[in-house]
Amino acid sequence: DLHSFPTRRSSDLHIDVPGLTYNPSATGRPTYSLRGVSTSNQAANTQATVAIYLDDLPALSSYAAPVVPDLRLFDVERVEVLRGPQGTLFGSGAMGGAIRVLTRKPDLSDTYGRIELGGTVTQSGEDGYSVNGMINVPLGSKVAARAVVYQALDGGYVDNTARNASDVNTSRAKGGRLSVQADLTPSFVVTGTVLTQHNEYDDIGTVLAPPQQLEFDSRVPSSQSSRLTMYNLAAEYRMRVVSLFSSTSYAEEHADSRVDLTDGFAPLLGLFGMQDPVVPFDSTADLSFFSQELRLASSDDTSFKWLVGAFFLKRETDDPWDFIISSAGAGAVFAPFGFPSDRLYHGRVQVPGKEQALFGEFSWAFAPQWTLTAGLRAFRNESTYAESTDGFLNGGPTQSSQTTSESARTPKFALTWQPSQRLSLYTQAAKGYRVGQNNPVIPPDPVTGARRGGPYGPDSLWNYELGVKSIGWSDRLRVNASVYYIDWKDIQIDQVTEDRFTYIANAGKARSQGGELELVLTPTPSIQLASALSRTNAVLESDAEALGGKIGRSPAGIGSIPGQYIGAARIFRGRADERVGAHRASVSWQAGLRLRLVGRQCGIRRIQRRQPAAHGDARCVGSNRVRQQHRRQPRRCLGVRSQHRHSDPPAYHRIVSARGFLAYGRG
Numbered sequence: 001d002l003h004s005f006p007t008r009r010s011s012d013l014h015i016d017v018p019g020l021t022y023n024p025s026a027t028g029r030p031t032y033s034l035r036g037v038s039t040s041n042q043a044a045n046t047q048a049t050v051a052i053y054l055d056d057l058p059a060l061s062s063y064a065a066p067v068v069p070d071l072r073l074f075d076v077e078r079v080e081v082l083r084g085p086q087g088t089l090f091g092s093g094a095m096g097g098a099i100r101v102l103t104r105k106p107d108l109s110d111t112y113g114r115i116e117l118g119g120t121v122t123q124s125g126e127d128g129y130s131v132n133g134m135i136n137v138p139l140g141s142k143v144a145a146r147a148v149v150y151q152a153l154d155g156g157y158v159d160n161t162a163r164n165a166s167d168v169n170t171s172r173a174k175g176g177r178l179s180v181q182a183d184l185t186p187s188f189v190v191t192g193t194v195l196t197q198h199n200e201y202d203d204i205g206t207v208l209a210p211p212q213q214l215e216f217d218s219r220v221p222s223s224q225s226s227r228l229t230m231y232n233l234a235a236e237y238r239m240r241v242v243s244l245f246s247s248t249s250y251a252e253e254h255a256d257s258r259v260d261l262t263d264g265f266a267p268l269l270g271l272f273g274m275q276d277p278v279v280p281f282d283s284t285a286d287l288s289f290f291s292q293e294l295r296l297a298s299s300d301d302t303s304f305k306w307l308v309g310a311f312f313l314k315r316e317t318d319d320p321w322d323f324i325i326s327s328a329g330a331g332a333v334f335a336p337f338g339f340p341s342d343r344l345y346h347g348r349v350q351v352p353g354k355e356q357a358l359f360g361e362f363s364w365a366f367a368p369q370w371t372l373t374a375g376l377r378a379f380r381n382e383s384t385y386a387e388s389t390d391g392f393l394n395g396g397p398t399q400s401s402q403t404t405s406e407s408a409r410t411p412k413f414a415l416t417w418q419p420s421q422r423l424s425l426y427t428q429a430a431k432g433y434r435v436g437q438n439n440p441v442i443p444p445d446p447v448t449g450a451r452r453g454g455p456y457g458p459d460s461l462w463n464y465e466l467g468v469k470s471i472g473w474s475d476r477l478r479v480n481a482s483v484y485y486i487d488w489k490d491i492q493i494d495q496v497t498e499d500r501f502t503y504i505a506n507a508g509k510a511r512s513q514g515g516e517l518e519l520v521l522t523p524t525p526s527i528q529l530a531s532a533l534s535r536t537n538a539v540l541e542s543d544a545e546a547l548g549g550k551i552g553r554s555p556a557g558i559g560s561i562p563g564q565y566i567g568a569a570r571i572f573r574g575r576a577d578e579r580v581g582a583h584r585a586s587v588s589w590q591a592g593l594r595l596r597l598v599g600r601q602c603g604i605r606r607i608q609r610r611q612p613a614a615h616g617d618a619r620c621v622g623s624n625r626v627r628q629q630h631r632r633q634p635r636r637c638l639g640v641r642s643q644h645r646h647s648d649p650p651a652y653h654r655i656v657s658a659r660g661f662l663a664y665g666r667g
Contacts, residue, residue, distance in 0.1 A: 008118070008130065009152075009173075010052075010071040010079070010099065017081045018516035018534035020097075030068050034083050035484060036512050036536040037096030037432070037461065039493050046492050046504055047434045051086065051094035054101050054195065056247035057232045058291055058313070060093065067226045067253040069197060072173065074116065074132040075148045077102045083516070084463045084484065085432030087410030088361055088375035091311060095432025095461055105191065106144035106181040107136050112666040118152075124214075126155025126167045142183045149176040160203055162217040168203035187238040195230045220260035220280045227254045238299060245295040252288045261325060265344070272333050279344070282324045287351075289315040303365040311357040311379075325393065334392045345391040347440065353383035361412070373414040373428075380407045385438030402438045404455050422471040433460045434492065439503040453503045461488040478520040486512040512538040 011030070014020045021033045031038060032050040039046070052059040052069065059069050073079065079101050086094040113135035120128035130152035138144045151174040156167035175197030182190045203221040230251040237244045258280050265279045295309035325345040334340070357379030365371045382405040390397040414428035439453035467482030491507040514536035521529045 009073055010069070010101065012073075013079060013081060013099065014532075016518075016530060016532055017083075018518050018532040019083055019514070019536070020081060030070075032068075032096075032099065034081075034097035035463075035486065035514060035516075035534075036538050037486065037488070039491060046437070047093045049093065049096040049432075049434065051090045051098040052100075053090070053098065054230065055103055055193065055232065056234060056293060057193075057195075057230050057249045057251065058289075059228070059230070059251070067228045067255050069228050070173065070199065071101050071197070072132070072150050072152065072175065073101065074150055075104050075114070075134045075146075075177075077104045083482070084428070084465055085410065085412070085430040085461065087430070087432050088359055088377045088412045091355065091357055091359075091377060091379060092381065092408070092410075092433050092435050095434050095459075103177065103179070103193075104146065106146040106179050108138050108142070108144045108181075108183065111135075111137050114666055115664055117662050120155065122155055122157050125157030126170060128153050128155040139180075143180065145178065145180045147176065147178050150174065156202065157214060159215040160218055160221070161215050162219050163221070165203070168221070170202045171204070172200045174198055188236070190233070190235045193230075193232045193234070196228065198225070198227045200225045218260040219262045219278050220258060222257075222259050224255065224257040226256075228252075241298065241300050243297050243299045245293075245297070247291075247293045249291045250288065253286070255285045256283070258282050265325070265327070269327060269330070269333075274327070274329060274333055277327045277329070279325060279327045282326070287315065289313060305363045306360070307362075308360040309358070311355070311359070313355040315351070315353045325391070330392070337392065338396075339392040341391070343391050345389070345393040347387060347389040347394075349440065350386045351383060351438075353381065355379060355381045369418050371416045371418070373412070373416070375412040376409060378407070378409045381405065381435045383435070383437050385440075387440055389440075402455055404436060404438060406436060406458060408433050408458065408460070423468070424470075425466075425468045427466050429462065429464050431460060431462050434458055436492075436506075437504075452497065452501070456492060456504045457490055457506050459488065459490040459492045459506065461486055476522050478518075480518040481516065483515040484513065488512065507540075509541040510538060511541060512536060 011022045014022045019035045021038070023031045023033065023038075031048060032052070034050055037049045039049075048060050048068075054069075054071060059071075079099065082090075082094075082098045082100070084097055086098040090098045113133070115134075116130070116132040118130040118132075120130075122128070130150065132148070132150040134146070134148045136144065136146045152172070154171045154173075156170040158169040159166045160168045175195070177193065177195045179191060179193045181192075184190060201222075201224045203218070203223060228251065230249065232247065232249045234248075235246045261279045261281045262277065266277055269277045269279070291311070291313040293309060293311045295307060297307040298305050324343055326343045328342060330344055331340045331342045334344075357377055359375070359377035359379075361373065361375035363371060363373045382403070384401065384403045386401040388397070388399045410431045410433050412428070412430040414426060414430075416424055416426040418424040436456050436458040438455045463484060463486050465482055465484040467480070469480045471478050488510045489508075491510055492504050493507040495503050495505050497503075514534065517533040519529075519531045519533075523529075
């Protein structure tokens with residue numbers, strides 16, 4: 001029910017969907033993960049494990065997506081959260097699952113609109129608001145347009161102790177969407193869509209230190225702003241037995257971010273006599289990508305249904321990424337060494353690439369109540385990584401360029417038994433795949449002189465699943481449950497060297513097993529209770545041979561969610577219809593309470609070959625906890641030993657907020 005509280009944006013979906021986790025990031029590039037299939041807290045230089053689509057528009061770049069959209073779910077038909085690998089229809093990067101937001105299309109029948117005002121009050125935090133508007137206008141008998149605009153402010157609730165600032169993680173969003181649909185014939189429909197969204201985050205450093213409090217210590221505000229613009233032209237031609245669909249998309253992304261690296265580099269700069277240095281890390285990213293998809297599907301209602309298609313994507317980085325680590329006064333200190341600039345490190349990166357794929361899925365109702373489904377996707381990826389770097393930390397100017405290409409296939413098999421319209425049971429097996437790419441070039445090992453970084457290979461997994469979906473108690477109760485087992489190999493893991501450089505490497509194997517339970521109870525039309533429960537247990541079965549076999553005191557961190565509870569209750573809601581001239585409109589209202597008990601993130605975090613220097617500090621972000629990880633504690637989130645130690649914190653943080661909105665109109 002996307003017209004209702006509390007799911008008002010895509011980052012809120014984890015409230016309703018068990019096994020889905022949203023990880024905010026200090027770089028402003030958060031990640032979604034499903035069923036613990038995650039190896040990073042932020043969008044690093046790896047492909048995401050969850051694909052995001054707006055209608056048929058892919059919203060994420062395959063390499064280090066600079067913009068991870070937090071789409072506003074206003075005037076949306078529905079949201080599909082597909083758990084488990086979805087490589088057959090969504091390609092590489094959907095190894096954990098996919099999120100697809102389906103918007104409402106222009107309506108030829110009438111002119112109408114809707115306006116919605118919302119507010120949020122958070123315990124020990126700032127207030128927030130949202131304003132959403134929609135209008136639908138027929139432009140003749142065969143053409144209609146639908147426009148959506150919105151603006152929102154989410155009040156902060158985390159404090160920055162280093163700057164003595166409260167509620168610093170305030171965020172703002174504004175944007176809009178315009179769709180024009182032309183029914184050229186009863187069987188031929190063309191729809192054009194333009195979407196834009198701009199996000200700003202004041203200070204989103206999300207390390208909780210001390211972990212018992214919603215606070216962190218950052219000398220520099222971790223601010224971020226991003227802009228996403230997407231264009232899509234979709235056409236569908238329906239024939240008697242088949243239908244042909246085409247989707248052509250173009251997207252542009254821009255992001256600016258700043259992160260505080262003072263804790264990591266202050267000890268090093270102190271060795272050169274710099275007193276109390278402040279070290280911000282600034283990055284700017286601009287990229288664009290073009291995609292084309294064609295699908296041919298059966299359209300008659302028979303026992304055998306099929307779909308085949310082709311996909312092409314080309315990514316360009318006309319304006320490269322810029323990475324700058326600087327500190328005021330550094331130029332004067334390092335001028336005798338030939339580095340007179342305050343920029344300690346400056347890197348520029350260009351990563352063009354392309355993907356081509358053929359796919360198909362077939363469904364056969366071979367007996368009453370029984371359906372067999374099989375699918376396959378075959379694709380090829382190619383990516384080039386070109387980098388130029390300079391600065392004291394880099395040891396002078398360097399340039400490099402690397403190209404990688406690979407091919408893969410992702411099959412899927414499923415069997416469904418549906419004894420009634422309100423009950424279905426299923427089992428399925430599917431393969432997920434994530435492309436291999438290139439690392440930034442980092443200096444050789446200062447001790448051995450060995451080369452570090454370079455390209456890393458793909459990783460893949462198989463997901464085996466049993467599930468049930470049911471509706472009961474006169475349609476008042478919905479229960480969905482599933483159990484799964486995941487076998488993951490060649491895992492792409494973040495690595496940190498002793499001299500603080502990071503890169504991606506392929507680790508060994510892991511297995512993960514867990515279950516999910518989703519309950520939605522609507523005892524009366526004015527009350528709805530929802531709960532999403534999930535549990536995941538992940539174990540690393542073998543270490544990375546390339547990293548020296550066995551791992552020392554800081555081994556792989558395997559997280560688990562020992563019963564993550566996120567719930568929401570609507571206290572009251574209502575609706576009153578009225579007629580304005582020849583048009584019918586309604587006033588609706590709703591208020592409710594949202595409780596989040598946020599625990600440890602599930603997923604494989606990081607493998608350390610050797611213990612970092614004492615000042616090293618690799619922390620889990622978002623709802624994760626800062627703690628030391630040992631190999632005999634496989635269910636805790638990894639935190640490399642930091643300069644300050646704290647007692648073992650509570651398993652959860654509690655965030656309570658109340659929301660409400662008032663809406664007028666139709667749609």
